[in-house]
Amino acid sequence: MNQVVMYLMNEKGYFVLEHFIREYNSKQIRYVLLAKDNNIKKDYYNELVSLCEKNNITYYNRKESPPDFSGYKFAIGWRWIIEDSNNLIVLHDSILPKYRGFAPLVNMLINGENEIGVTALFATEEYDKGDIIKQEIVSIEYPIKIQEAIKLIAPLYSKLVNSIAQLVFDNKEIVGVSQIEENATYSLWRDEQDYFIDWNADCNTIKRLVDAVGYPYSGAKTYLNNKIITIDDAEEELDIVVENRDVGKVVFLRDGYPVVVCGKGLLKIIKARFLDESSILPFNTLRSRFGK
Structure with a gap:
């Protein structure tokens, strides 16, 4: 046999x-x-x-x-x-x-x-x-x-x-x-650095990154006011005209969800957590920055 x-x-x-x-x-x-x-x-x-x-x-x-x-x-x-x-x-x-x-x-x-x-x-x-x-x-x-x-x-x-x-x-x-x-x-091979979001990218690419490195992987990472967080889910939003386009800044708060400026388009954060697994939501601080 x-x-x-x-x-x-x-x-x-x-x-x-x-x-x-x-x-x-x-x-x-x-x-x-x-x-x-x-x-x-x-x-x-x-x-x-x-x-x-x-x-x-x-x-x-x-x-x-x-x-x-x-x-x-x-x-x-x-x-x-x-x-x-x-x-x-x-x-x-x-x-x-x-x-x-x-x-x-x-x-x-x-x-x-x-x-x-x-x-x-x-x-x-x-x-x-x-x-x-x-x-x-x-x-x-x-x-x-x-x-x-x-x-x-x-x-x-x-x-x-x-x-x-x-x-x-x-x-x-x-x-x-x-x-x-x-x-x-x-x-190419990927390491821990590749989990971090580049907010200069368009919102489509960032959304796909969030989805592609989620469970069973460790999830997309970024900084929120100098603290590392993991973004588990997000939604794309239509772009607006931003005269001083500082990517990573929160532009809107929608029902406790932050909407972040990307290189092109906007991204609404639906689910995210700190390293201790506590949620960053509900979000209530407009003057916040994602990324370094």
Whole structure:
């Protein structure tokens, strides 16, 4: 019986494993590699462990050394180099060759892309440049929060893994198609600084940032009168003529919600909190500044 190995993280990894078990016998999984993700609030590590134990699937932590395996391996959400790249199939959060690299889904949402997707490709030394095996794409409309986007692409992950696994189990050849290099773009890594809002941007971009880095991530950050806050939700408002356009200043108070001047347009803050989790609302001080 042919088997596969899986490197799994986060909600997408859990969704893939759960639906793989439903479609195939769990015995067709040789073992699973798991890892915790300290960058998000819920990483599904414990849920993945429970799912493996419930279905008698052998699993290892990332820091352990699993036995060698020469068959096909799937990497879903994995952030580390896998030394044995032979027969390694990587699933990437973008429609390659666009958005090679890091945090592609977040960056696609910030940029306002109308389609998101997942690509299954063979691993290579240079990241995300391998031959494409299959892709799945879904159209989206804005506003959309990152959690909703994750739930939209999780089934795409499962569909790709299950369809490719079926080829493995049927002893069929898995082939890929070379990427068109001139169409390639790259998505840079993000760190804590990238959570901070640039109020010089237009209100559309800021709104998309707020939605793209919200739960399960730590949320969009800014300063409010020199104190760091997290903005969880906001609404765009039509622009007005501001003779001295000092971005970040509050221009209106609407039922306890501050309306902030952006580089273009206005943004009404609907939900925001201080670092101690207390709400900044209701807001009653017009003379307030967001940002430094």
